[in-house]
Amino acid sequence: MIFKSYIIEQNIEIANNQKIFLFYGENQGLKKEFKKKLRVQNKDQENISLFQDEIIKNKNILVNEINNKSLFNEKKIIFIDQANDKILDVVGEIIENIKDDKIFIFSDILDKKSKLRNYFEKSKSCGIAACYPDNEITIRKIVTKRLSNYQGLTTQVINLIIQNTGLDRNKVNNEIDKVITCFKDKKIDHEKTELLLNIRTNEDFNLLKDQALNGNKINTNRLLADTIFEIDNNIYYLNSINQRINKLTQIENMKQENSNIETIISNLKPAVFWKDKPILIEQSKKWNKGKLQVALKKTYNAELEIKSNSSVRKDLLIKNLIIELCATASSA
Numbered sequence: 482m483i484f485k486s487y488i489i490e491q492n493i494e495i496a497n498n499q500k501i502f503l504f505y506g507e508n509q510g511l512k513k514e515f516k517k518k519l520r521v522q523n524k525d526q527e528n529i530s531l532f533q534d535e536i537i538k539n540k541n542i543l544v545n546e547i548n549n550k551s552l553f554n555e556k557k558i559i560f561i562d563q564a565n566d567k568i569l570d571v572v573g574e575i576i577e578n579i580k581d582d583k584i585f586i587f588s589d590i591l592d593k594k595s596k597l598r599n600y601f602e603k604s605k606s607c608g609i610a611a612c613y614p615d616n617e618i619t620i621r622k623i624v625t626k627r628l629s630n631y632q633g634l635t636t637q638v639i640n641l642i643i644q645n646t647g648l649d650r651n652k653v654n655n656e657i658d659k660v661i662t663c664f665k666d667k668k669i670d671h672e673k674t675e676l677l678l679n680i681r682t683n684e685d686f687n688l689l690k691d692q693a694l695n696g697n698k699i700n701t702n703r704l705l706a707d708t709i710f711e712i713d714n715n716i717y718y719l720n721s722i723n724q725r726i727n728k729l730t731q732i733e734n735m736k737q738e739n740s741n742i743e744t745i746i747s748n749l750k751p752a753v754f755w756k757d758k759p760i761l762i763e764q765s766k767k768w769n770k771g772k773l774q775v776a777l778k779k780t781y782n783a784e785l786e787i788k789s790n791s792s793v794r795k796d797l798l799i800k801n802l803i804i805e806l807c808a809t810a811s812s813a
Contacts, residue, residue: 483602486511486610493518499608500579501572503564503601505588506612507727509720510650512587515612516560519585526583529559532785533568536561540571547578556581563781564588566597576606590727614751615650617643623650627657633669641671645678648751649724652717685709690722691760693803694729696767696811705803710796718799719784722806726776728753728761729768742766767810779805 482499489496490511496502497519504512520528529546536543546559561568564586572586591598601609615623624642628634642660646652659677660669689704710718728749735745742762746753753761768776783802787795 482604482608484608484610486612489515489610493522496585496608496610497522497583499583500576500606501584501586501601502608502610503586503588503597504610504612505591505598507590507614507724508612508650510652510654511612511615513651514654516585516587519558519560519583523556523558523583526556526558529557531559531561533561533564536571537567540574543571543575544578547575547582556583558583558585561586564597565591566595569597569600572597572600572607615648615653616751617648620646620648620650620653623653624657627654628660628669631660631664631667631669633671635669635671638669638671638674641674641678649720651720655713655717686714686718687721689803690718690725691764693807694722694725694764694767694810695760696807698807698811701803701807705800710799712796715787715795715799716784719780719787719802722802723777723780725764726773726780729765730770730773730777732761732765733768733770733773764810772809772812775809776806779809 484495486504486506486508493515496504496515504515506512531542531546543559543561546557559582561584565588568586588597598609601607620643621639624639625634642653642656646656656678660674663673663677664670685704685708689701689708692700692704731749732742732745735748736742742765743758746758746761746765779802783798786793786798
């Protein structure tokens with residue numbers, strides 16, 4: 482059963498009323514918000530988080546979670562991340578056994594041919610919502626709503642946040658959190674906001690990312706030495722890399738219908754900023770489907786390590802990932 486994501490935003494109970502609900506799409510920030518709301522909605526229930534790979538390797542993990550009731554909580558909510566069509570057989574096996582528990586599945590882009598997507602769209606007992614990228618209008622509304630009680634929330638401040646986050650809801654919320662933490666008196670100072678949002682740092686990383694994905698080893702090594710990696714921005718760095726890899730994958734898929742790269746990039750949704758087009762054209766010449774699959778696996782492994790290993794040097798993981806992606810881009 483299909484639901485619009487903006488309707489779920491207004492009433493998370495809709496998703497909570499389904500046996501299993503699937504959220505898919507590029508908008509990582511929106512999916513993160515849904516997950517947070519569902520945790521709050523079910524705060525008295527036991528929360529279980531799993532990755533698809535864990536379940537594929539051992540299907541009994543999910544079956545046991547459903548069948549084994551906790552001494553303290555009769556109901557459970559189970560979150561499954563990084564899902565794709567491989568999880569469909571497992572869903573078919575366990576759906577009849579689900580009674581009071583809730584399962585929420587999170588996937589990246591699922592095309593129209595996806596068996597998982599088709600199953601949920603046609604199901605009467607399961608729900609699905611696409612989480613498409615935000616546009617400037619929705620981002621502006623988010624900033625305005627969350628900072629509505631703050632003095633000094635000018636158009637310039639809002640534009641500063643938008644420019645600094647590239648219409649990425651996850652980054653927008655992170656930057657808003659910085660503003661809220663900094664201006665406890667609820668009076669925003671424009672100059673302090675510019676320093677607070679680390680604009681130069683983010684621009685430096687984007688430049689490093691672009692040179693690495695273009696396979697330019699000399700510039701990548703130079704920028705690695707010059708770029709400051711903020712401790713709290715590791716997920717932002719990964720999301721930035723993933724977004725570009727997904728964009729390159731989209732271009733590669735469209736090459737089958739059109740060999741003109743400039744035309745393909747002009748037709749991408751969401752639209753590519755004009756200043757990003759030249760570098761995107763160059764990068765598209767360095768990447769093919771095989772390399773892109775390798776890149777996605779590398780970023781997935783890096784993200785898994787960052788989230789599961791609290792003792793690891795996360796900045797070193799990001800730097801190693803950058804070096805490996807640069808090597809992949811420059812390989813024959």
